[in-house]
Amino acid sequence: MFDFWVNKTLSLRNINVYFDSYEKDSPDEIIPVWGTSSSPYFFMNKFFPWLEYHYECLIDYEEQSYEIETHILSVRVNNAAEIFLQLESFYENPVDPPEPEPPSVGDRSVFGDEEDEFDKEGFLRALGNDNS
Helix, strand or coil: CEEEECCCCCCEEEEEECCCCCCCCCCCEEEEEEECCCCCHHHHHHHCCCEEEEEEEEECHHHCCCCEEEEEEEEEECHHHHHHHHHHHHHHCCCCCCCCCCCCCCCHHHCCCCCCCCCHHHHHHHHHHHHC
């Protein structure tokens, strides 16, 4: 909840945070901030880029003694933040992948076909080309 004092230069005075419902008697958190703006857009994009929001309610200053305009927003964590939290969880609680089975002794199929023989003539031609 953003309260903007319409007749003040530093119009934003605190951001009140409510979890679950904004109709509680008091906020769950208060973010002490003063700023010059008449909209939450700048503050949301500058200080809370990991949140996406939409308006729940706008209480016009005419309804509040012509002093305060209240912007009530509903926010949620955006996709980039969700991915970051998943990555953070992965690093905090890593799960090692299973170790692969080693090849059996004498199994050359993992190293290449037996037909791959050393081409001495091709190797010497390549060396000659490198030296020119």
